[in-house]
Amino acid sequence: MTDRPTPSFGEGNARGIGMAHYLPMPITELGDGTTPLPTTRGAFAAPAHVVDAEGRLETGMLASLTDSIGGMTSGLACLPDWIVTTNLSLRRAPDALRGPVGTGDLTIDTRVMRRGRSSVVTRSTVRDLASQEVATSWITCAVLTPAGGPPPFTRPVKLNHLEFDADPLYRLSPTEFFALEAGPRPGVVRLHPAVHLRNPWGILHGGAVAHLLDSAARAVVVGERVPGPTPGAIVSDLTIHYLNPGREGPIVAEAEIIGIRGADVMVRATARDTGADDRLMNVAVMTVRVLDAEVRSA
Incomplete structure (x- = not known):
């Protein structure tokens, strides 16, 4: 199968909206929508x-949020063309x-x-409700002319993904929603690109990729073959x-693992x-901070 369909912008199916419903974040374009370098704000109700x-969001899923808002904001600067993410970096505040x-809830400017x-x-820039800085993310996108054109927008953009969807799919834990599978050793993780993990063009969502890579990195550090939560380890920065x-x-x-320095792997x-x-x-480099020395793989 070669999935190169006409883009779907949420017309009654999960392609293109699945990640937005799972990680709901209304996005508002600041200003009147005429500036050549747009500014936006996202409000993530965790x-x-x-x-x-x-109450902390895993780094890979935090990167999914910055990829979504960063990609959309980049796209607004390129209309009537659109964009594709080429590089994403994110560093959590110490x-x-x-x-x-x-x-808890987060704001992304x-x-x-x-x-x-x-x-x-x-x-x-990601901040919590106390205005404490949580993370900074930089995204580089390539400009392109997509098949079927860009997503439809009215400027200034007010994008609301908080409309309740009763589908139990969006109430699942990350382990169940992404349905990651263990490979033959710690650090090898498999993902099937289900419809709800794809973007409007049928491609695996960049945020799903970030979660997959984050999960593999933590798994190899803690020595667990089955991917899942790792309370004793967190990705502190990624590219x-x-x-x-x-x-x-x-x-x-x-x-x-390519290097260890103190608590950072x-x-x-x-x-x-x-x-x-x-x-x-994808190629990625990540730092995993070991919060509990007992969890580190031998």
Whole structure:
């Protein structure tokens, strides 16, 4: 199967809206919508079933939020063209790795820093309800002319994904929603690109890729073959390069430890589309902060 369909912008199916319903974040464009370098604000009301026991969102899913708002804001700067993410980096504030800082609802302010002929750069600052800085994210996007045109927008944009969807799919834990599968060793994780994990163009959502790579990195550090929550370890910063789209699946991530300094473990990870001749999709470098020394893999 080659999934290269006409884009679907939420017309009665889960393609293109699944991630938005799972991580609901209304987005408002600041100003009157005429500035060439748009600024937006997202308000993420953290659902209890997607955060950990402290109320903290996993770094991969936090990157999913900054990818969504950063990509949309970049796209607004390029209309009537659109964009595709090529590089994403995110660094958590040191105080936001554990404890109360960075838990609960979040606000994401995003600004286009540069709009060139072929690329756009955005910066997103994430804060909690106490206005404490949680993370900073930079995204670079390539400008392109998509099949079927860009998503339809009225400027200034007011995008609301908080409309309640009764589908129990969106009430699942991350483990169930993404349905990650264990590979043959810790750090090898498999994901099937289900419809609800795809963007409007049928490609695996960049946020789903970020969650997959985050999960693989934490798994190799704690030595667990089965991916899932790791209370004793958190990704403190990541850089993901998006090289090729994921269309076929299964998508397999492989992570390996490349360095250790104190409580910080540096991990290199890749993601490949095994259904498309093992095509390399992503290369990532992440730092995993070990919060509990007993969880580290031997």
